[in-house]
Amino acid sequence: MVKQSLRSFTRWVLSAGWTLGTGLAFAQPNPTATTSLPLTDLSAFKSPTANWRIVGGVRADLKKDNSLTTEKGTGILVTLPEKQQTGQQYNLLTNVQHGDLDLELDYMIARNSNSGVYLQGRYEVQLFDSWGVKAPRAIDNGSIYERWDEKRPEGQNGYEGHPARQNASRAPGLWQHLKISFQAPRFSANGQKTENARMLRVELNGVTIHENVELSGPTRASMANDEVALGPLMFQGDHGPVAFRNIRYVIYDKPRPELVDLKYTVYKGNFQKADPADFGGIAPESEGLSPILTASVSRLPNDFLIRYSGTLRVKQPGEYTFNLGAAGGRGTLKINNQTVVTPNSRSANGKATLPAGDMPFELTYTKFVEWAQPSLGLAVAGPGVREFTISATEAGGGGDVDPIIVEAQTNTILRSFMDIPGINTNAVNSSRLNGQPAFRVVHAVSVGSPEQVHYTYDLDRGALVQVWRGDFLDATPMWHERGDGSSRPMGMVQRMGMPVLFLTKLSSTEANWPSDTTGSNYRSKGYMLDENDRPTFRYLSYGATVEDKTRVLDNSQGIRRDVTIQNPASGLYARIASGTTINPLETGMYVIDGQAYVRVDDGGGASPIVRPTSNGQELIIPIKSGKLSYSILF
Incomplete structure (x- = not known):
């Protein structure tokens, strides 16, 4: 059966780095450097209990429940709980505290075993032997577990669980790969929550199973029922044998760069073959101030050039990646008088090492493809800064494409x-x-x-x-x-x-x-x-x-x-x-x-x-x- 999905395709296209004709698409971002959680011993964790150990090898028996066999060595974290070892005290907390986080790890689950990874110790992505399940539930592998309220009527205690979109699980005893992009809850200066936590994206074995899932509060069996700006990772250790390796993370805790004092000038004409530096002798079509980068400052549908100038305010020094989308044309970017994205750059992205402080910013967008709708976007990532769009979010061209x-x-x-x-x-x-x-x-x-x-x-x-x-x-x-x-x-x-x-x-x-x-x-x-x-x-x-x-x-x-x-x-x-x-x-x-x-x-x-x-x-x-x-x- 062939169908066209009713879900919007735009975000998926952008994240995949595709350019579909009229649409605005960014190039693939460069991977961010990650920090590895050391697994030579248990010193990266708080007060580990006897069910947790570091090993060098692990395997499971497909015919035996809750069984993992280990070999001596390092590099793999494993829990082997005894039947009497149940309760919160057998979970494992990291010394690392995090807010916004990207997490990536491998794990191996035993047959009919059960575990979970808790972001900030409070929001669980379920790990479970779901081999062969056709319609995942909130208890299945990769799902976001339910919240729980004993005061609710019997049978309705669990609520707001989010099943995985599809079962992307491997068989027990095989290594599975989990990637989570997590956004922590936001709080005002007086401690009031202003925004719920979110699972921005969860991938299991290369398959996206969650996107932009809002979490109104901690899930069942969390370490605490309050919500905080910072908390540890927690690995569930009392429900069954599970092994972890290659645990890597990126913490996003630095302030974002800001664009201020933006001015724009629009020039009429086809600048496809011209150097953008040569347009200065032409009388502008319009000019003014703009609070944000956008193509909408031009009233012309085609054959125009927009020049933005202003100040980029950087609070955290370091290397930044800039990802430019210029639908129906091309763009250039200069920061601190350095060219970051060249007009003929195929990838439309570039890097710049920037000091803290205010520095000159210049961006040009040349539109010359007649059938494309004007659209301009700029994404930024840097040290401790998750990639974000510093421009207006603009859909391009002929509308969304349903897959x-x-x-x-x-x-x-x-x-x-x-x-x-x-x-x-x-x-x-x-x-x-x-x-x-x-x-x-x-x-x-x-x-x-x-x-x-x-x-x-x-x-x-x-x-x-x-x-x-x-x-x-x-x-x-x-x-x-x-x-x-x-x-x-x-x-x-x-x-x-x-x-x-x-x-x-x-x-x-x-x-x-x-x-x-x-x-x-x-x-x-x-x-x-x-x-x-x-x-x-x-x-x-x-x-x-x-x-x-x-x-x-x-x-x-x-x-x-x-x-x-x-x-x-x-x-x-x-x-x-x-x-x-x-x-x-x-x-x-x-x-x-x-x-x-x-x-x-x-x-x-x-x-x-x-x-x-x-x-x-x-x-x-x-x-x-x-x-x-x-x-x-x-």
């Missing part, structure tokens, strides 16, 4: 280009995704299921490209206006590395896996649909006929792939997975980069082999009987 969403309420198939990020190649099908290198699969088939487990198949290589859980596809890049032919997964994605031939001949187990299909006589024969519209792919390779069938596992725990090879050639191998690290478990499964399990269900009498590659490791298996079945649990 074109492909749902999978039934088994659903969509063919498109599919870009795999993080793979830099000189191949003809190299691409870019959100400004980063990507590999473009040009004959991709994405298969969606109502179980909310989906996958992408590469018809050119017989390869499984990626699997994911949650919502199906965003086809906006494919179908909006001219489009680029690509679609994008909307859920929690587990990618399978550089797409290569699934089956190939090797002279030995040390021989390199080929990067192309040369010599394989590979030829796709399309796919057949079963009675439930699920495809079985067919192709020819090395003289063999191959049938390749992928199905969703029970309880949406992952996928199972069954491959049948008629008349397999000698020396034929299958590549099951690749990654930076592949670790075998005692259960016979393999963990890929700590983010997915692989289980060989039927190797046809052959055993898998983990072997090194130039980029890490890969899991391969010889084809002996013409049959291979394996599962990916994630």
Whole structure:
């Protein structure tokens, strides 16, 4: 099912750094330097109890509740509570106190375990084993937990919980990644609350699950029921085993720069090819004072230039990043007589190291694209200052673009280009995704299921490209206006590395896996649909006929792939997975980069082999009987 969402697309476009025709879009901001919470010992925390410890390794058993096994070392924080260790005293508080905060961490939850991260010790983002849940509740992984009032009627004690938009969880025992942008409550000089706390954005495993959620007060089981300007991080430690690593944060506690004494001058004319420094000899169309940067000071729809001058007041010295959006034209920025954004800058952002004090500010906006609506924006970030818009918030062009969403309420198939990020190649099908290198699969088939487990198949290589859980596809890049032919997964994605031939001949187990299909006589024969519209792919390779069938596992725990090879050639191998690290478990499964399990269900009498590659490791298996079945649990 294809639908256009009624939600406004503008903020998502801005945060993604896209420029959609007429709209105003900022370039991708540079990442802010983070501070790591040291995990060599427990000295970063207040009075830790015996359930908390520092370890060097941790793993879980998929078949055993509330069980984590640890190894000696450092770098991982873990709680292993005993049954009698329940209550607030077993939670862990940081010595660090924070107001506005960006927090990023990895965590591992045991099967059927429960924990939470509390901002300022008061507002909980839930951590829970929600593997396979289709419709998240406020108690599920990544949700913002309920507030609680014992005085309310029975059954209504919990209120104002915010379920995650979709279930982006991984299986227990796998490392999950959480990012939180938190805005603390605001208070007047006499201590009265003037603004509620907010979760500005929460991402789980790369999926945005909350945006701009207002929190009227502390959630259940917080360290206190009052609200404060500063408070510690709190990790819940009494509900079940959970491990944390790579805890990083940025505290925003410094005053924002201000623009004062802004003056503007508007000039009529097409300045597309002119140097903005040359417009001074032209009589202005209008001029005056403005309380804020905005394109609306010009009455002209096109072919004009606005020059702003004034003072930038900086209270906190340091390096600042400026991100300029100039819809339908271009812009320049000078601060303290230094050029920060040049007229031909593709990224439209720049940096400047500024002292404290008042300094000259100059910005020009040249509008010359006739069909675009005038729109001007400037965002600023700096030391202890979260990126904010120092200009008016202006929507550009033809209005908001509603994303074109492909749902999978039934088994659903969509063919498109599919870009795999993080793979830099000189191949003809190299691409870019959100400004980063990507590999473009040009004959991709994405298969969606109502179980909310989906996958992408590469018809050119017989390869499984990626699997994911949650919502199906965003086809906006494919179908909006001219489009680029690509679609994008909307859920929690587990990618399978550089797409290569699934089956190939090797002279030995040390021989390199080929990067192309040369010599394989590979030829796709399309796919057949079963009675439930699920495809079985067919192709020819090395003289063999191959049938390749992928199905969703029970309880949406992952996928199972069954491959049948008629008349397999000698020396034929299958590549099951690749990654930076592949670790075998005692259960016979393999963990890929700590983010997915692989289980060989039927190797046809052959055993898998983990072997090194130039980029890490890969899991391969010889084809002996013409049959291979394996599962990916994630």
